[in-house]
Amino acid sequence: MANISKKVSWSGRGDDRGERTPLLNGAEDGKYNRHVLNFVFQSLDYDNSENQLFLEEERRMSHMGFRCLETRRWVICGLIGFLTGLIACLIDIAVEKLAGYKYSAVKQNIEKFTEFGGLSISLILWAVLNSAFVMVGAIAVAFFEPFAAGSGIPQIKCYLNGVKIPRVVRLKTLAIKVFGVICSVAGGLAVGKEGPMIHSGAVVAAGVSQGRSTSLKKDFKIFEYFRRDTEKRDFVSAGAAAGVSAAFGAPVGGVLFSLEEGASFWNQMLTWRIFFASMISTFTLNFFLSIYHGKPGELSSPGLINFGRFDSDVSSVSISFRGVLGALFNVINYWLTIFRIRYIHRPCLQVMEAMLVAAVTATVSFAMIYFSNDCQPLGQDNTEEYSLQLFCADGEYNSMATAFFNTPERSVRSLFHNPPGSYNPLTLGVFTLAYFVLAVWTYGLTVSAGVFIPSLLIGAAWGRLFGILLSTITSSQSVSAIWADPGKYALIGAAAQLGGIVRMTLSLTVILVEATGSVTYGFPIMLVLMTAKIVGDYFIEGLYDVHIKLQSVPFLHWEAPPTSHWLTAREVMSSPVTCFNRVEKVGRIVDVLSNTSTNHNGFPVVAHTTENDEPGKICGLILRSQLIVLLKHKVFVERASSRLSHRKLQLKDFRDAYPRFPPIQSIHVSQDERECMMDLTEFMNPTPYTVPQETSLPRVFKLFRALGLRHLVVVDNENRVVGLVTRKDLARYHLGKDGLEELHLAQT
Amino acid sequence: MANISKKVSWSGRGDDRGERTPLLNGAEDGKYNRHVLNFVFQSLDYDNSENQLFLEEERRMSHMGFRCLETRRWVICGLIGFLTGLIACLIDIAVEKLAGYKYSAVKQNIEKFTEFGGLSISLILWAVLNSAFVMVGAIAVAFFEPFAAGSGIPQIKCYLNGVKIPRVVRLKTLAIKVFGVICSVAGGLAVGKEGPMIHSGAVVAAGVSQGRSTSLKKDFKIFEYFRRDTEKRDFVSAGAAAGVSAAFGAPVGGVLFSLEEGASFWNQMLTWRIFFASMISTFTLNFFLSIYHGKPGELSSPGLINFGRFDSDVSSVSISFRGVLGALFNVINYWLTIFRIRYIHRPCLQVMEAMLVAAVTATVSFAMIYFSNDCQPLGQDNTEEYSLQLFCADGEYNSMATAFFNTPERSVRSLFHNPPGSYNPLTLGVFTLAYFVLAVWTYGLTVSAGVFIPSLLIGAAWGRLFGILLSTITSSQSVSAIWADPGKYALIGAAAQLGGIVRMTLSLTVILVEATGSVTYGFPIMLVLMTAKIVGDYFIEGLYDVHIKLQSVPFLHWEAPPTSHWLTAREVMSSPVTCFNRVEKVGRIVDVLSNTSTNHNGFPVVAHTTENDEPGKICGLILRSQLIVLLKHKVFVERASSRLSHRKLQLKDFRDAYPRFPPIQSIHVSQDERECMMDLTEFMNPTPYTVPQETSLPRVFKLFRALGLRHLVVVDNENRVVGLVTRKDLARYHLGKDGLEELHLAQT
Known part of the structure; x- marks a missing residue:
């Protein structure tokens, strides 16, 4: 029935812990990147690492403390909505102004030349104006921040899905994006200014919620609690919703967009905050635009786009055989x-x-x-701002021009x-x-x-x-x-x-x-x-x-392919897994982290591995980023005597390093230190989610997707680690024309 | 910081597997039922039991088969929407007619007596009419189906939350509900007809999706695949949404209501189906009402309630210091x-x-x-149907009457x-x-x-x-x-x-x-x-x-109380757990199931329990309902020789028994049969979700809530069963005025 049409070849990297035989990657074997997953994409750690530090902090916090946190979340969402609304307002006004200048200039020119001939000059003027605008925008994008190209919606979709797309939520991206979209819309391209708003909202959210900007090297020392992927992703969904809301004047649509694209576990409080951000965003845009249009208090432009109101009696359900x-x-x-x-x-x-x-x-x-001769009488209540008479009789306008000569x-x-x-x-x-x-x-x-x-x-x-x-x-x-x-x-x-x-x-x-x-x-x-x-x-x-x-992103859909019930965790998982001991030698950790051929990001911690690679009993899970911080702060056991001089490592240290953890290469570990031991007990997540080997793929998928996991440990019935399931292991199964297909994993 | 104000006392029953000392239940110790959870409420099995039978069926199914299933789901949702719309239409028309008769009668009477005095007769007429209507409705509810009382929204909330409220989705409940609401609205009580619509939609959904009615003893032999809690609950959420949609003409609001109340894991396809049902429901109501009002094709009454359109310039954000x-x-x-x-x-x-x-x-x-003397001039565009002149001058009407003498x-x-x-x-x-x-x-x-x-x-x-x-x-x-x-x-x-x-x-x-x-x-x-x-x-x-x-339902909120990080699975779980062996003696199973003091519903299956109650390694989980079906069909190993004569037990047998599995008392097991063995391997869920003992309560809660579990097995690091977490174990922690509180568990 179901069959795998492509058996996988693997160069285990990324989140994946397997060391399978590396093979030609997709691009080389001529298939291009159609059946390939790119392993440069990392996942977000949506699952909290509930290690001792975290639990201690949470336990220390009083009920009041949690209330404050919650209030801060609301404030941030309000800010996100407000700023997104402002940006939308800025884009709208700038485009309006620039397009206004352009069309007026061209219109005057056309009117001048219509009677005397020589309309080719008008054409050239129009083309040159368009190209100039577009050139400025394209240069900014192509040379300064290629990630600002396009609408940004695919990237945001991926981010909300749990894939860390590099540079996508940076301040610079936002600036170029806003500038670029103004240029390209003013340049008369067949584009809209709505898609980029969604991206802009997301960037605003990622920036505001962290209370600092790495690009600007400024740390406001606020919102430090939110410096982790879990919180950030939640705020980014609020930002995306605020973007949709500002773009279309559709706050509920924004919430649903965020949920449709990003939600895994539906959380009521989160949804309310998202809704709040959306509302604020629409309201802000509306408020400032109505001031700009000189009608303060009227609030009649709820979104960037406004289709006007239809009478509410639709009488025919139109057949639509298209798509x-x-x-x-x-x-x-x-x-x-x-x-x-x-x-x-x-x-x-x-x-x-x-x-x-x-x-x-x-x-x-x-x-x-020019070639159209569709003249329409100029009505009294004409809404066209730049109606062109051209070759039409007086009191008439060219109807083709209403479609083309306009935003x-x-x-x-x-x-x-x-x-x-x-x-x-x-x-x-x-x-x-x-x-x-x-x-x-x-x-x-x-x-x-x-x-x-x-x-x-x-x-x-x-x-x-x-x-x-x-x-x-x-x-x-x-x-x-x-x-x-x-x-x-x-x-x-x-x-x-x-x-x-x-x-x-x-x-x-x-x-x-x-x-x-x-x-x-x-x-x-x-x-x-x-x-x-x-x-x-x-x-x-x-x-x-x-x-x-096309970008080979390991995107997780809502459910596992329906015909995948015959696959189990055993077949899906990557194995063998690189594990660490509870107390591990620093040298080994550095070696494993430095190994570029297996660029793993999460490591099960086991009770004690025996020499002969017999798997050990799982007792925790630790992330690459955590290990890096530990190495950087040299939290080594042999230094126990001098520990009093060292302050104890706190969650703050991890948060300060977030989100751009230094690469392992930048951390110097001396030969002496390599012989030291590191005690991971305090820092690992002692209760990672596990599944038995016989679990079916849909069940694994459901657990993984619902909880937004990054690593799911597969254990045997003695609780020994036998494999690790990551995003790529699940994303590579998809339903093709002839049953279940498996994608390659490679660097494209 | 956090403290438990009430230490729990426990009479382990229901889903709970613990045998703690039974104590006075809440009602007896004078506390009434304020700090008590009622253990008569069972949970829904939202998590599929992925046993061998299930997996075999899924694996046998082709891609086409899944498509058909999906199509059927859409058809069912369409039906749900359609029927819900029809019911709404019926209620609306009936109420309109009855209230019309009543008010006309009273109005005539009042007008007759206003001039001559003797208005007390009008009063009596009005009161008697009201009481008569209400009496009929109340008798139907009180004597025939007490579960049809009220709006039904709390019950539906509970059902969507995963609690099985008895009799709540029965056909009889629906009939009485519809009849009752017509009577009580027509009877002039201060009630609305909207709440009951939500309940009605849910019942319709539960009925239609099962393709049979146990009350009517009719099995249409369709939709058999959907005869399990997972699917039923999904359809019920669609039904509730359709109900909201019909009641308020708010299809999106309906979807959000269902999600806000019922969603755990957000599933895109499900949400679309819910939306579809809502849309169909609004449309159906709209269509039939416009035919009824003699304006077919106008579709101007999208909901039971219609507030009319506001002009879209709100200029003041009103302060509201209330609630x-x-x-x-x-x-x-x-x-x-x-x-x-x-x-x-x-x-x-x-x-x-x-x-x-x-x-x-x-x-x-x-x-x-009577006592109001607030007369208002009768305008040209008067919308009041029953405007009362009473003591007002001609051309005026009593404005108090517009508020009271009306639906x-x-x-x-x-x-x-x-x-x-x-x-x-x-x-x-x-x-x-x-x-x-x-x-x-x-x-x-x-x-x-x-x-x-x-x-x-x-x-x-x-x-x-x-x-x-x-x-x-x-x-x-x-x-x-x-x-x-x-x-x-x-x-x-x-x-x-x-x-x-x-x-x-x-x-x-x-x-x-x-x-x-x-x-x-x-x-x-x-x-x-x-x-x-x-x-x-x-x-x-x-x-x-x-x-x-007040009904002491074990309701799970969205998140664990924030200050519960210091509780772990070890403290929360019930233990010791009644486990079965993979191959268990029939007698023991019957005894355990018959034990009314520990009315357990799920049993971990372990590899082999040693005699001295040392916990065994987990290898599966089996439900009471499954065991009952096995006992009923006498699937005993000793009969292996005669097995060929028996057909193999299939999923169909479980589905036929769903949802009203016979009680254990009705199953006769002879003394000989008690000595037989039962092999549970094929029927148990071999991959139940497990958590280690150290898992914090919020983490357990998240897993439990996100996946809609009923039983979560707690294991030690050797994978031995040490406890079981059920809904009641989680629902009993809640945030009180002074920190975390724990509820009693008792039969109220």
């Missing part, structure tokens, strides 16, 4: 990304590609507007809300096609950019197109009235397209419902999103998952 | 409930109390209307939306007070009834009162315009009152936001709910928690 277009997007983008990884890896090339795309975007837009957010809103008859079908068809190509090409460029808005725009365009065609067909019948509003089809189409691309069902429904402010559309939107997901999944995974896979 | 009123409600109701449990336990008395309350409600309402839902809507000036402060003040007393008295009566609407009504009344007073104070200033709409204060007040009573923060915010259809109010509502919760928690727990505690 195919979403899948097509992902397939093309997948190949494009592989192409990029292969050939465009030099920063200069990346910047040039970005500029090229910007110029092409301008050219295509211009061409479309994408505004275009989406026009498509949703403009009265029937504002667009002719041909315009929409051509626009959809052109914008689709541009958006696919754009996502994955070395600029910070989101994919939400372009997807919505494409979807809205063909949704409206579909609506128009449908109303044409049914116009002869009496039902036509209720089928008449193509704006609703635009909404449904936008949902379908976005769902087909990103494949988030629950949170996306809520986000769209909140962004449109109407519960009534929830049901059709949900149906459409589900259809899109089912259809899309048939072809390829969601865009974010594609990108996560 | 005190909510706490007061709970305190009074707490004492009242204790009084009821003590003195009013005969069904006749209960029915009579309910009738008394109904009559008093009518009398108080009548008196209030509570309509009253709430009037308070939210009627234009400023509709009520005078005195009316509101008196109304609040009177209705508060009535509502407190009503909740806990032996009728099915919800507490949401009365709470909202009280809150709305004093919120509006507060708003009016505030606008009077600030009327001289220029800001008065934005403080002017008292309807918004009513909304905020309603949120505060409800939050103070039920203390659900996240889901309640979303429910209220969805019910009012405005995201903008989310932030103030959340702030108010949080304040109400914090203030209220200072005095007493939420109403549902109070009732759960």
Whole structure:
């Protein structure tokens, strides 16, 4: 039935403790990185190491102490929400201003040249302006912080899943990200400013909750209790939620996004804090934007994007047989990304590609507007800020220009809300096609950019197109009235397209419902999103998952593959395991840690290993990071006599070293010291989770995923260590086309 | 620092495996049941027993098979949503009709007598009508199914928490519940029809998912795979969500309610299914109600309750220093409930109390209307259906009557939306007070009834009162315009009152936001709910928690008490444990199961116990229910020779017996058979979760709660069984006023 199509070859590193035969890694055997897990990714230690130091601290703390901690958590979440809201506000205003200048300049230019000819100069002006903006943004990203590229959502997904992506929550990344997204949106690329907000929120959270910045070398000496992965990850989920909330004005959607992507064990207090952060974030953005727009106290812009309100009587559950277009997007983008990884890896090339795309975007837009002769009468209540007359008669405007000569957010809103008859079908068809190509090409460029808005725009365009065609067909019948509003089809189409691309069902429904402010559309939107997901999944995974896979991240899904019940911990685990004794020789510890071929991060501590590699009884688990701190502070037993002079090692020492523990190479251990012994009893986690060898994979998976573990010790029925299960051991099983598949593990 | 104020005394039963000295139970030593856990409550087996039978079945199943299962789950969720929606529809229409008849009759009567005097006859008519309705409802509940009393939310909370409340998800309970709630709402009690919907949804889910009804003795032979606690509990959470969704038109709120109350491990697919059920439920209700109201296709009544839409500019974050009123409600109701449990336990008395309350409600309402002289002009757009002129001039109506002479839902809507000036402060003040007393008295009566609407009504009344007073104070200033709409204060007040009573923060915010259809109010509502919760928690727990505690249910909260780090598994566990051998004598099994003083439900299976009670090495865990099935089918080893004639025991046999396994007394085992042996290997769960003795309580708690366990085996470092941790061992630690407290365990 189920069969493993690829038997694994292994070069045991990373979290993994096995020493299997190293083999060609994926890239070398020509398979590229499709069936490979990259072992440079480490996991987060979501499970507290409950060693003696920790327990002593917790026991010393009074009930009041815990209350204070809890209060501090709330304060931090409030701060996260506030700062995220501010950043969103900054991005919004900057983009508005810059895009305003750009479009005004180009519009004046076009108007000047329309009558005399010479519109090519306008085109050049537009293209140059676009390229200039994009160049600045792309340079910042490509040369200063490549991790700020893209929307950042895949990275945040991974982080919330428990994978430590290097540099992803740094202050520098945030700065470049914000700067980059302003440039790329102002540069007229087919991108949105929403995706990066989620990343920004996460970075803010990681920074604020630690009470210090390593980049700025500043330690405020506050929130020291929160300096560990468990707490940090919780705050980062609050930050991501605040980001979603600010981007879409959807606080509940934000909470659900965080939970959908990041939750393992649902914790009520945590969820409330996340919700609080989201609320504050929406509120802050709303507050400052309404001040900026000169209407303080009106609070009418709850999010960066605002679709406007729909009347609440949807009368038709639109059929949506698609998601195919979403899948097509992902397939093309997948190949494009592989192409990029292969050939465009030099920063200069990346910047040039970005500029090229910007110029092409301008050219295509211009061409479309130029050749379109779809003139619409200029209404009284015209919402277009930059309506172009071009070759139209006086009192009319070019309708193609409303779609192209505008920020994408505004275009989406026009498509949703403009009265029937504002667009002719041909315009929409051509626009959809052109914008689709541009958006696919754009996502994955070395600029910070989101994919939400372009997807919505494409979807809205063909949704409206579909609506128009449908109303044409049914116009002869009496039902036509209720089928008449193509704006609703635009909404449904936008949902379908976005769902087909990103494949988030629950949170996306809520986000769209909140962004449109109407519960009534929830049901059709949900149906459409589900259809899109089912259809899309048939072809390829969601865009974010594609990108996560391309980076070979060991991502743990919600459940083990259904047909994996015949695998047990014995087959899954890595073995033999490098163990330490309770009292271990310093030399051996240094040697093991320095061994780059087995870059292990967690070591079971056993009662006493006999010489002949017979496994010992488990009595604890210690992490590489803990050992490093111990070595650094030279906590050696032979120094017991001089111990009084040394202060006792405290949790504070571990927290100070967090999160960038020094590499083993930077710690000097003299030959004398190598002969000393180290007593690990006080520092190891004495009660690591264990499973027997016969445990089935789904059961192991459930325990691992529910508790956010990093290492799970496999024991025999004498409680002797026989193996260790880590994230990679579980992530490498996945359901392929023909049953269970196993991924390679290699450095790509 | 932390201290245990009550050292436990124990009569080991239920899930608990300990044989401690039985002591006076709580009731006898005069403490009543305040510090006691009732051991009649069993836990659900949320953790799959992954025995050989189970694994074989899973391994036999192809990928396609799992797909089918998944599809079936979706179908069931759809059905659950559909049926729940239908029930909501039925309740709504029935209540509407009955209340309509009643109010018309009374109104005619009042109008007849207003001019001639003799209004006492109207009063009597009203009181008699009310009492009659309530009597029918109360008789049904008190005599036929006492478990249908109340809102059912505490019971569903417990069920989702993992406690098996007897009879709570039976078909009969559902029927009585629906009938009862129609009677009590039509009878004019201060109750709502929303709470019972949640219970109804849960029952529907439990019924549909099992594909059979034991009450009706009908087995449809479908969905047999889902006949175990794991699946059933998942479906019940979907049902509860569908109930919330139908009651409030809040599908997202429903999902969050289920998660807030029931989730342990967040599972994405499950959440989507829950969401699907909620959506279908809202949609069904909406669809049928709009047909009923003669406007098919308009879908304007998304929930049983509909607050109408608010304009989306809230301009003031109202201060709310309360929650005190909510706490007061709970305190009074707490004492009242204790009084009821003590003195009013005969069904006749209960029915009579309910009738008394109904009559008093009518009398108080009548008196209030009679003595009120608050006349308001009858507007053009008057929404009151039963506006009473009474002693007012022509063209005016009695404003007290809009509050009392109406279903509570309509009253709430009037308070939210009627234009400023509709009520005078005195009316509101008196109304609040009177209705508060009535509502407190009503909740806990032996009728099915919800507490949401009365709470909202009280809150709305004093919120509006507060708003009016505030606008009077600030009327001289220029800001008065934005403080002017008292309807918004009513909304905020309603949120505060409800939050103070039920203390659900996240889901309640979303429910209220969805019910009012405005995201903008989310932030103030959340702030108010949080304040109400914090203030209220200072005095007493939420109403549902109070009732759960009064029933001494071993309820597991989200986390262990913070100051419990100094407790370890060793102190928490029950020991010694009754273990079985892998191959055990039938006689011993029967004896252990029949021992009523140690009514254990799970037994560790050990490799071989030595005679002198030295603990054996763990090799599995078997449940009472499994043993019962084995005994019933006489799966004895000595019969190995005749085995070929017997068919092998299959999972189906266990499923057929689920969920009402026969008691051990009903199984006859002959003296010969007692000497036989039973091989448990195939049926026990070979990989139960274990923890070492030194594990701290929070860590044990986390594992237990996250995986929804029922039994957690405590082992020493030789893997020998030394104790067993069950729900009651964890639930009995809670944070009291002066540190950690431990509850008694007894049969109350």
